[in-house]
Amino acid sequence: MATPVILGTTRTNLGPLTTATWTYSCTEVIQQCGNCDEGWAAQTCISGVVTDNKQCWPPTAATVPPTSGALIGWGVYSPGIVCPGGYTSAAAATHGGTSDFDFQYPLTAGETAIGCCPKGGFSPILDVNSRQTCVQFKPTTSFLVGSCGNNGPAYTPFTVGGTLNSTTYNSFSVSAPFFQAVYQASDLPASSTHTQSSSSSSRSSSSSSSSSPTTKPSDNSHALSAGATAGIAIGSILAAILIATAGFCAWRARKKRHVAELPHTTYQPSEYKYSGVPAGNPGGVGVGAAPQHWGYDGSAPPGPVAVNQNYYPAELANATPPAELGPSYRSTE
Numbered sequence: 001m002a003t004p005v006i007l008g009t010t011r012t013n014l015g016p017l018t019t020a021t022w023t024y025s026c027t028e029v030i031q032q033c034g035n036c037d038e039g040w041a042a043q044t045c046i047s048g049v050v051t052d053n054k055q056c057w058p059p060t061a062a063t064v065p066p067t068s069g070a071l072i073g074w075g076v077y078s079p080g081i082v083c084p085g086g087y088t089s090a091a092a093a094t095h096g097g098t099s100d101f102d103f104q105y106p107l108t109a110g111e112t113a114i115g116c117c118p119k120g121g122f123s124p125i126l127d128v129n130s131r132q133t134c135v136q137f138k139p140t141t142s143f144l145v146g147s148c149g150n151n152g153p154a155y156t157p158f159t160v161g162g163t164l165n166s167t168t169y170n171s172f173s174v175s176a177p178f179f180q181a182v183y184q185a186s187d188l189p190a191s192s193t194h195t196q197s198s199s200s201s202s203r204s205s206s207s208s209s210s211s212s213p214t215t216k217p218s219d220n221s222h223a224l225s226a227g228a229t230a231g232i233a234i235g236s237i238l239a240a241i242l243i244a245t246a247g248f249c250a251w252r253a254r255k256k257r258h259v260a261e262l263p264h265t266t267y268q269p270s271e272y273k274y275s276g277v278p279a280g281n282p283g284g285v286g287v288g289a290a291p292q293h294w295g296y297d298g299s300a301p302p303g304p305v306a307v308n309q310n311y312y313p314a315e316l317a318n319a320t321p322p323a324e325l326g327p328s329y330r331s332t333e
Helices: 190-211 226-260
Strands: 013-017 029-031 038-041 043-046 049-052 076-080 087-094 112-118 123-126 132-136 143-147 154-158 173-176 179-183 273-276 293-295
Touching (some): 087 123, 112 123, 112 132
Parallel strands (some): 029 143, 038 173
Antiparallel strands (some): 029 038, 043 049, 087 112, 112 179, 132 173, 273 293
């Protein structure tokens, strides 16, 4: 497998890393020295010397030589498009483009790099020798700490704040391997390429939309879901019912107000008024006197009716001469 030299740095290709089926499980830590407050994970002892444990790295090609020391870098996984199990993406860079970490192994034209660190609070750093690694500055869980001897490491359970070899440690940092994966756009599956293209198109559309405020949105943006359509229909029906109810109440109130405003007529019986005595009979009484008149003119008679004092009783005239009555017949007993 090729090991290209890039800008004076030999970059070993460790092999492909395209699935996350392999999972990191090396939690033992070898203490850097007898009283050091830092240690290295994913290590082993070879003849009393600490070195990277190949079993704590994703599978590599059989022709890849072992590392010569602990956490000094080993190479890159290419094509590498994912982080392995137990690890997560902690850094990224593109050749000639953006970068949020100064990778130990430079990129070739068209390459993108992913930096992977263990989950659980590890951060990518470059040591004083510009070697990339991942560091957890204050572990919160218990782990095994040991030292490298001729018979291999001997591990002791340890928690920050506890005692190790008669020494109490209130702080302790753990370093773990930093996996650098690189890939070309042609290394991505078709679905991933399409997804990235769609994302790029979306970002471009967003940029164009923000820079051109007069751009009209797509007609699809005005489409309503079935739920929204049903909500509008129900709202319209309720609004119509409310309007009809309000109109009916207003009509009833107006009708009642109209009836209340009609004029009320009070009918009172007028007094029958005496209208006086007709001419030709100033006395107003006696034979041949005309009847006195009363009327409904709403006023009382002018006063008591005068009586003709010159009136005397007289026998009425008879056109038939008087005759004697015949003999009277009496019944005999």
